[in-house]
Amino acid sequence: MSRKVHLQTSVVSVDWLNANSDASNLIVLDCTINKKINNTSQRIPNSRFFDIKQKFSDTSAEFPSMLPSIEQFQNEAQALGINNDSAVVVYDDKGIYSSPRVWWLFKIFGFKNIAVLNGGLPEWLANGFQVEKYSDDVYSYGNFEASFQPELITNFKGIQVYTKRLDTVILDARSRPRFNCFVDEPRAGLRRGTIPNSKNLPYTELLNVNKLKTKKELSEIFNILVKDKTILVFSCGSGITACILALAATQCNFKNLVVYDGSWTEYGTLIK
Incomplete structure (x- = not known):
């Protein structure tokens, strides 16, 4: 009998994923960002590559990694074989980096049965679990239906409204040198700066090496x-690591969480 989770x-x-790898809806x-798939690329068995940059971002947008349309997200998710009753686990090759962005994207488009693999591929390998090489997989088209949140x-x-709200705190995931304007932004030509009334919470301070800290620590x-x-x-540089903060806040049971999609790249470019 098939088992669903x-x-x-x-x-x-990683222990949970290894123990539940046979679930029929898993x-x-x-979700490794900018990954080049070739015949030497390693993956957790039966993983499917989620291409953030090319398939799950608006590639026509002025700024990087911007939210795709609901139609684009639904079509690409269905092409990966995702169904409404799927249980989705996302990971990346750094541990906790780009996978929370994918977790957040699914939530934005109304899919809740999703989790981030704590420690990602490095933690999986550190525990001695099996990996395999990528192959040319073909997936049955899924029936996932997106619902925009x-x-x-x-x-x-919207962020300009949030900067003035007394009930709101804006947390910036960039490094302290970037937030404090001590170093240049990595994006060529982008000014240094911070969003008014924001506070700095570097995403690295939420991690123990490549895993999220405990709920108590967070x-x-x-x-x-x-x-x-x-x-x-x-917020962050371009909307990727801001989602690590959203994931950590969710672990702490905070509600009313919002990600600024364009983040500093958009704000620093458009603000006069």
Whole structure:
């Protein structure tokens, strides 16, 4: 008899994934950013490559990694064989880096049965679990139907409203040197700067090497910054690592979480 799983949390361990790899509705997505797939590329067995940059971003947008349309996301997710009753686990080759962006994208488009693999491929390998080489896989088209959740994301116009709201804290995931304008932005020509009334929370401070810190450790970090605020807005360079903050805040049971999609790349370019 086939066995299905339902994800009870937004983060799962490599032990959990290994123990549940036979679940009939489980789909594992390799969300490594800018990955070049060839005959030497390693993956967790039966992983499917989720191409953030080319298939799950608006490639016509002025800024990188911008949210795709609901039609694009639904079509590409269906092409990966994702169904409405799938249980999706996402990972990347750094541990916790681009996979939270994919987790957040699925949430934006109304899919909830999804979790990030804590520690990603490095943790999987460190535990001695099997990997395999990529092959030319063909997937049965899925029946996933997207439903846009606009409250989970904001844009240039929206972030300017959030900067003035007394119930909101804006947390920037960039490094402290970037946030404090001590170094240039990696994007050529992009000015240094910060969003008004934002606070710095480098995403690296939420990690123990390549895994998320414990809920207790994360809560201690967030509580110092959030205090009495009821809306948390997350930014970074281009909307990728902001989602690590969103994942960590979700682990701490915070509600009303928003990601600024264009982040500093958009804000620093458009603000006059």
